[in-house]
Structure formats: structure tokens, C-alpha cells
Amino acid sequence: MPNNQFKKGELYSFMTGKASTAIARRLQKNLKQGGAEITVEQWSVLYHLWKNDGLSQQDLCNATFRDKPSITRLVDNLEKLKLVKRVASKNDRRINQVFLTEQGKKLEEETMLLANTTLNEALIGVPADKIDICKEVLQIVYDNLK
Amino acid sequence: MPNNQFKKGELYSFMTGKASTAIARRLQKNLKQGGAEITVEQWSVLYHLWKNDGLSQQDLCNATFRDKPSITRLVDNLEKLKLVKRVASKNDRRINQVFLTEQGKKLEEETMLLANTTLNEALIGVPADKIDICKEVLQIVYDNLK
DNA sequence: GGCATATAGTTGTTTATGCAACTACTCGAA
């Protein structure tokens, strides 16, 4: 029963996600200082589109672990910013594919650098093997609960 | 240069905190099913008050890593729910101490059980030594960025 | 004492979130 060995008194920092909140906040700050006028949440949607342009909104829900209304509104705001545009799928008219605009594509290089900077700031003093274990644990937790 | 060995392509799940989002969502669900009509964020404030009743709002900011307006409104809502009450400090009239009501105290036992259940669900299949390493990494990340 | 500075808390604004309820479209089976 490995779980019983876990100190319950420290469950709190897990549950509140202080570390990921801190990372998100720092990334937001770095984006702003780097001149990128987007939110971290918008960046997280763009991130998946840079890897795979034309994803449906449902795909973006799965990729970002947000519900459909959240993605609807994030895409709304990204469209207002002229960074993406919705295109109705011809095969299935229920589906909106979300495509990057030229302006949206242009943000990739600059903001990925800022994201890498943020991550390096976060991971100062953490050995690579422990990072791997941490990622592994977080992945299992996610799979257990998703 | 340990950080350079970190695969940048996987930075995303770190930054979005999918694991902690999943935990929070599950805790919210468990609270609801257990009949506790509070949000996870409200629970996280109560959690610190159960450990240390009478904290100031600023103390709660530090403990929960939220800014002052967030705590103002969380305490507003907890006060509406009759779970806490603000008491102006006599020594320093700028300070509100936040005290649990009887009703607020009553929630501890039941919801801590639900929180432990949630954590056990999250950590199925994760060996205790890896949990410790994960906590250690998240603590360093938090300290690097806070 | 009195002013500058710092700290505690509140309010306004924008963005994001989750859940529930809704519309629109697709697909399979009677």
C-alpha cells in the first residue's frame, strides 16, 4: 500500500498546484515583457495549433484538458486577436477546424523561446533524472483522474 | 547543465498543470458528492484555517499563493456561507483576522476525508519514493519562481 | 509632531473556468 506511506499533511501543495500556478504566472510575465500580448491560456491553445494546425475545437479540449465552453471562448478571443480563424469542416458540418493566421504563426518562434526561458528559470537546481520522475508521476496522476 | 537535458517538447504539461487541474476537478466532484457545498478554492482557504485559525488575509495570501483581491473575494464568499468571519485586529487596525465559525469547523473532518480519498485516487500506482521526488521537484520549482 | 513610506485590505476591469442546458448535425437501426 504505497499510498499509505504518503504524508497526508502535505497533500495540499499537490492539490492547489502551487508550482504550476507559479510557472503559469512567470510565463505570463515573460510573455508580457517579451511583447506578446496574449494570455497563458491563449498561448496553450496556440501551442497545440503550432504542432498541428487545423485541430477541431474538441481536439483542443482533449489536448488542453479544458471543457468545450472554455475552448469556445478561448477561440473567440483568439479570433478577435486575428491569431486564428474557424473553418467549418466540409466532411462534418458540426466541426470547426481552427487554423492559425499568418499573425498566429508568427508568434511561435518568439513565444516558444520565452516558454523555454520560463522553464529554465523554473528548473534551476533540479537534476534531470528527478525531472523525469516528476513528469512520470504527474502523467500517472493525470491518467488516473482524467 | 541539467536543464538542457530536459525535453523541451514536453514542457507543456508542466506549464498547464494538467495534473493539478485534474486533482482539483476530482476533489470538487468528491466534495459535491459528499454533500459539501463549497468550491475547491474555498476548501483550500478553510484548510489553512483548520490548521491555524485566525490567520490574517495576508497570511492566507502567502499560504495559498493567491493575490490580495482573490483572498478578499474568497473570504467574502466564505462569510456569506457563514463558514468564517472577519475580526478586526486590536493591535493593528489594518488587519482582518479570519476565524472559523462553528459551521466552518464542522466541515473539517468530513472534507479532509474526501480530500484524502481524492489523493488516493490520484496516486494509484505511484510508488512512495517517486511521490517524494515529485514533491521535492515541485517545491524547488515553486521556490525558484515565487 | 509631521511627513514619507510601507503594509493590509477593497474595488474595478478583463479573462478564464466549470456545469447545465441548449442547437445543429451525424449516423445507425427499426
Next chain:
DNA sequence: TTCGAGTAGTTGCATAAACAACTATATGCC
């Protein structure tokens, strides 16, 4: 063929978040 179930997306509502700007109180230095 059509009707019922399922899927994609939107809208309404309540809560929460960050940042900026504000008030009120405390403190330290002259």
C-alpha cells in the same frame, strides 16, 4: 426513411483569477 442516440459547438450563469488603482492604517525618520 425516419427517429433516436450520440457528438460538436454555443450560451447562460456563478465563481475565480490577475493586475491596477484606490483607501486606511502603521511606522520610522527628521
